[in-house]
Amino acid sequence: MSGSIIAKYVNPWRFRRQQAELRVKTIRQRDGDNCRRCKRPIRFDLTDGHDQGPKVEAITFDTATPSDAIENLCLTHGRCNSKHGCDTAEVKERARIKHEAALFERSRKRRRA
Incomplete structure (x- = not known):
């Protein structure tokens, strides 16, 4: 063996x-x-x-x-x-920042129009 x-x-x-x-x-x-x-x-x-x-x-x-x-x-x-890999604090923070940036961009477009 x-x-x-x-x-x-x-x-x-x-x-x-x-x-x-x-x-x-x-x-x-x-x-x-x-x-x-x-x-x-x-x-x-x-x-x-x-x-x-x-x-x-x-x-x-x-x-x-x-x-x-x-x-x-x-x-x-x-x-x-x-199991919930996308629920880590780092990923949530990046998603929050991305979402806030999108909201800020929308508000800037409304002011221009």
Whole structure:
């Protein structure tokens, strides 16, 4: 038996962690260091579960390709991949500023007319 098969049964948590790190490394080499959703850099030096750390996300949910295939995965921030990723404080603030700018522009157009 090979060493990896034995390690899988002797210390399964370590084996899973190594497999996850290898998957993140492979996807990082393919896609780069930026988040797929917000296009900002991902910090790979943070602990698991951090908002700005890497999170693996499935691109499509097609039955033809397995969900854990590398071609079907991408890297995002933890906050971008969360259930309500668009509800973070930063995204809400940007949306508020954009909305206020649109309202201000409308009021300027009304004054000119």
